[in-house]
Amino acid sequence: MRVPFPTARAATIDPYDIAAVAVQVLLGGHDGQIHELTGPEFLLPADQVSVLAKVLGRNLHCHGMTDAETREEMDRTMPTEYVDAFFNFYGDGVLDESHVHPTVRNITRHEPRTFEQWTRAHGHEFQGPTANVRTPS
Incomplete structure (x- = not known):
């Protein structure tokens, strides 16, 4: 897989967790607060591919x-x-995720x-259109 910015680490967050936080924030008690959301670990693109x-x-x-190549x-x-x-x-490193x-x-x-965990939950989406096609025996 070709990846841009191969040395940029990111603590990627699962959209499920963003939604779970949003529910709690909408239920109240967070007025005026800014919440920085991240995943539990930071990974390089090579780590994600692995x-x-x-x-x-x-x-x-x-x-x-x-x-x-990226540009x-x-x-x-x-x-x-x-x-x-x-x-x-x-x-340039202005954004450090x-x-x-x-x-x-x-x-x-x-x-x-x-x-x-996110990959395991969504792995089927990476299989492509021929993933479930079986050849006749």
Whole structure:
């Protein structure tokens, strides 16, 4: 798998955990508060590809794209201002998403789901249109 910004770590959060926090916030008691949400661990893109490979039982490899490759690919699909922002955030290190915050646990009283747990719950979505096609015997 080709990945941009291969050295950018991120504490990826499961959308399930975002929803669980949102429910609690909407129930009240959080007026004026800003909650930083993260997953329970920070991972490099190569770590995420390794988890996908393990869970899916597939031979996947991570290829970190160069800045030039990343910019060329991004320039084809988004405005220059967005591309520049991504490079500012991840390339220059302005945005650091590697910090793990206890917010999900503190608000919901349950541990946030890991990237592996998310992958196991959604692994079927990575199988492709021919995953369930059987050849006649």
